[in-house]
Amino acid sequence: MELSGKRVVVVGGGIAGLTAAYDLARRGAAVTLLERRPLLGGLARAGEDGSGLELYYHFICGADTALVALIEELGLGPELQWTPARTAYHVSGRLYPFTTPLDILRFPPLSLRDRLRFGRFAAQCRSRKRWEELDEQAAETWLRRETGPRVYDVIWRPLLELKFGGFYPQVSAAWFWHRLWRASQSRSSLLQPEKFGWLLGGTQSLLNALAARLSEHGAEIRLGEAALRLVIRGGRVLAVTTATEELPADAVIQAVPLPDAAALLPPEASTWQQELLAVDFLGVRCLRLRLDQSVSEAYWVNVNNPQVAFNGFIEYSRLNPHVEPGGALIYIPMYLAADDPRYHLSAEDLTQELLQGLSVIAPGFEASSLREAVLTTDPYAQAVTPPGFRHRIPGLAGPVRGAYLLDSSQLYPSDRCLSGMVRLARRLVTELKI
Ligand SMILES: Cc1cc2nc3c(=O)[nH]c(=O)nc-3n(C[C@H](O)[C@H](O)[C@H](O)COP(=O)(O)OP(=O)(O)OC[C@H]3O[C@@H](n4cnc5c(N)ncnc54)[C@H](O)[C@@H]3O)c2cc1C
Structure with a gap:
């Protein structure tokens, strides 16, 4: 050798x-x-x-071929499961389904014109192959131009903020396009919900x-x-x-x-x-909650609500139903720069703030259903590109x-x-x- x-x-x-x-x-x-x-x-x-x-x-996406190949090579193929997953958007105090093109066509926070514009843009991103020219511009500029200010404010900005906190205006359009493309590869067709993979263990x-x-x-x-x-x-x-x-x-x-x-x-x-x-790098602070009960039908909930400190949460047990027997497993991530005061807030205070936010957007959430709350912080979770x-x-x-x-x-x-x-x-x- x-x-x-x-x-x-x-x-x-x-x-x-x-x-x-x-x-x-x-x-x-x-x-x-x-x-x-x-x-x-x-x-x-x-x-x-x-x-x-x-x-x-x-979770594992349809485009994650290198990971799937390694899983199989190591003999873990039988452990790999794929589950269709629903997405939802919390906007203006209400939760809307956001999984299929039909959901998007019916999405009330946007006008019909904006919904059609959004749909056309999503289809273009799915079929796009070249990204070099997108590297020259900021995601914010590109998304505003291609889909209009309302779609940007309602849909894209919360997504960018979810991932980049205060750094979001700096992110390149190429990065954002690839993110949309990768998710789109988890659908077998535009009409099907995304399917995500996970391992039994x-x-x-x-x-x-x-x-x-x-x-x-x-x-x-x-x-x-x-x-x-x-x-x-x-x-x-x-x-x-x-x-x-x-x-x-x-x-x-x-x-x-x-x-x-x-x-x-x-x-x-x-x-x-x-x-x-x-x-530049962002850190992450993520609250993992084990609950007695589910708080959402959707696996992924994007949040656009100025009263709530976070931009999304993930009910992981919607993907892997075995992960929290008789209850639900939720993650609330926040990506923060090291100089953001919330990066330095005590674990107790940040946990309280996030739980309070969850009770605003998920009325089914009751503090008494909390089995465990674990807040984890890592300093280098996301490079800013x-x-x-x-x-x-x-x-x-x-x-x-x-x-x-x-x-x-x-x-x-x-x-x-x-x-x-x-x-x-x-x-x-x-x-x-x-
Ligand atoms: C909230 C969150 C959600 C995510 N969700 C997904 C997802 O759904 N799907 C997906 O595919 N990816 C996801 N990721 C990304 C994924 O976790 C990372 O891309 C991946 O784990 C990075 O692996 P890595 O080995 O490159 O680096 P790391 O995981 O950062 O590993 C680096 C290791 O180096 C060690 N180390 C550092 N310095 C030293 C030193 N001086 N000496 C010895 N050891 C050292 C660290 O302790 C660490 O263990 C997520 C990440 C986060 C934060």
Whole structure:
């Protein structure tokens, strides 16, 4: 095997690091994977309570072919389920279905003209192939021009805010188009509802299967051990330091968000470090609620209501009915910049604010039905990709020989997703030059 005997350190035990480590180990490399948390999974991790419940919701789209191929390769095909899912919009104090073209044609907050305009635009996005010219403009400008101010204010702005908080005016049209395209690939036809995939044991089964394969192939997984520095001499990487030792390496793959990767670079790589730090990131705060009862018929509810602090929630148990027996599992995500006061609000106060918002938009919600509320915060959950980002996508190979990067901004114009990171990680292993 071409990588036989080569020492590779993979930093980060999220889906990208695990997939890269798996392919490297299969090709004979001596792999050490460092994960600073006590458990694998990164943004797709479950909590530490042993329930296996993910801290953030994860669904699989029809376009997620790399992920589906990996699931099958690992023998998890029978665990993969597909469920048609309904969407709804909460606008002006009311909840409207928003799943099929018929729902959209009947959507009262928009005039008939706007509904038709919206429908035509959605169909165009589904069939569009080229995106380069969309990279030159902001999503806001493009959406206003193509669908009009009312459609923008009612439909698109809340979606953009849901994902980018205060950064939403900066997002490129290419990113937004790809997001619509990816969702549209989950419909077998324009008239069918979207179908989303999920694993019976959650993303945790995939993580477990990857970890087991890594061990079978002799890779070493070190949990609770952070990489602290890359050792670089003469323009090539030689080792990675941890708190206790220096691990010699022929190659290092940093499968971590760009700001974490930048923090590992020594002064010799300061130009590269500045490039990585030039990409803005949003953090996420997400409330996971286990309830005695469902609060919505829909899997995904978009929210456009100034009285409510969030722009959407996900009733995950509408997709996976086994996930919360006799009750419902809900996620309320908020993407926030690090200087947003809500990023620093105490967990108790933010939880109260979000529960209060839920009671406004889901009158069926009763505080007494709450089984558990868990608020999770991650600092680097979403890269902000402004117009022109296609010229700034960080390369898989850095300017330092033997040093490689895996970060979701490299998926541009695609949004971050598990499947994209699997695809990138597998590509990187085939391109690795040691
Ligand atoms: C709220 C939310 C919902 C999502 N929903 C979906 C969905 O429905 N479908 C979908 O496909 N995707 C979804 N995603 C995106 C998906 O979770 C990510 O794209 C994916 O998990 C990223 O994987 P990764 O391995 O690239 O990075 P990460 O998951 O960020 O993993 C990086 C790992 O590196 C570790 N690390 C960092 N620095 C160091 C260091 N110095 N030393 C050692 N370890 C280090 C971290 O602890 C982490 O475990 C969602 C994300 C969020 C936040």
